[in-house]
Amino acid sequence: MKTALIQQQWLQNKETMRKRTVKMIAEASKAGAELVVLQELHQGPYFCQYEDTNLFDLAEDFEEDVRFWSGIAKENGVVLVTSLFEKRAPGLYHNTAVIFEKDGSVAGKYRKMHIPDDPGFYEKFYFTPGDLGFEPIETSVGRLGVLVCWDQWYPEAARLMALKGAEVLIYPTAIGWFDQDPEDEKKRQRDAWVTVQRGHAVANGLPLIAVNRVGFEKDESGVLDGIHFWGTSFVCGPQGEMLATASTDSEEILYCDIDLKRSEEVRRWWPFLRDRRIDAYEGLLKRFID
């Protein structure tokens, strides 16, 4: 399965950004990509750097956004993983991945389940935690275990997707550094982010795709400087082996041929699912066991 990961910097304007993304999708499609994955909230800035009720306006066009990306998927004949700001009802919004089939139909959607909230990442203000569960999405290129950003730190999410038959794990994401952090701390953070995801691939015998934003985005509130998104979009195989990695500083289409059949082989060697102690996992449903 030829896959294209589209890593982008924010171009300060939705129209300009969309045009650029569309151009990159067309290029990927021409290059033979069947599956195209976009980064988290790819139509706009990473707007969660501060809390402002006016920013809910960004979700007003959700229906139109869906129609727009449906058209793009169809035009280019690709399965397309988008990441949109969904208005579901007044005062009820989600961080939602909408997945389109090659004919433009909606193959399925996933509402981000784990919602972070940290200085510069005020997502609990904007996004209601998802209520669609962890359900892989059936498409013509395979069963896609689409998760979003903060989900990538949770082995539970990856495992549930695997138990429901996902053939690949996919994470549109937006993560970066604060420029004032020391270099060694930056390295630890980026390595941790790559490592925990490679770990999910290993534990579940599944390939994994992560697409991250790149470049600096100012905190318009002035409280912090802003976030320097670290790019590094990557694909790894079912042993966690790195298959492709993008740069830390540039817009990029990262291509990767993913062999979904390799999981069969790897899981025969390392049949982790066989030996899970489901009789002893009940504590996983608790917040903490004290």
Add this chain to the structure above:
Amino acid sequence: MKTALIQQQWLQNKETMRKRTVKMIAEASKAGAELVVLQELHQGPYFCQYEDTNLFDLAEDFEEDVRFWSGIAKENGVVLVTSLFEKRAPGLYHNTAVIFEKDGSVAGKYRKMHIPDDPGFYEKFYFTPGDLGFEPIETSVGRLGVLVCWDQWYPEAARLMALKGAEVLIYPTAIGWFDQDPEDEKKRQRDAWVTVQRGHAVANGLPLIAVNRVGFEKDESGVLDGIHFWGTSFVCGPQGEMLATASTDSEEILYCDIDLKRSEEVRRWWPFLRDRRIDAYEGLLKRFID
């Protein structure tokens, strides 16, 4: 907390092996180690390469083994993590980690929960799956989340230890290559092993210690050549950052100062436990969701 990981090759004889281990523990203690971790089934060969009822004899001395290592812990004033073959009743055996306090008392034990069974690793024949659950062991150096080998591939085990307040994850282990495997496959396997464990450290904000056997052990049944244990014992911190790594080919005492307080800081930055979706994890208690 100054920690010593004792990575060893099998010396063909229990008495010789014990003497060597004891000497290394004494050296580690003199060097200031408070916690000493031994490799999986450190008193003997990795005997699970073939199935032979006579090999249950190796568990006959379990009570004496416990007394012996109790004495060594006391003599050296260290918290000692051992890995023994436990006879519990005729026909009922476990792969059991016994943890000793500095005064030689038994701080607790853990019976390996996830049992592998693959060509060259016929553990389901020898070891009844553990029935003590995933319970951290309280010691004078901290709350130890001791797991064993195959457990290291399971995010569930690490998470349960974290939810029960473990302050460090510890894995005595025995894993290696078959010499006839191609070099790139060997690399993938070893990397996967390191990566999945570093992933547990990241996901749980905990430091992690893995102690592996090293050197070649012949398959006495002649069915396979034998296993080349790949060493690579290591310690990583709560961001998965590598703190110390042993060689792939030699006996070694690997020292590492582990700062248990760092977890507090890392978990404040990345409060993963806060956002777990325990309302949506029920599927984790299923074998597969089809």
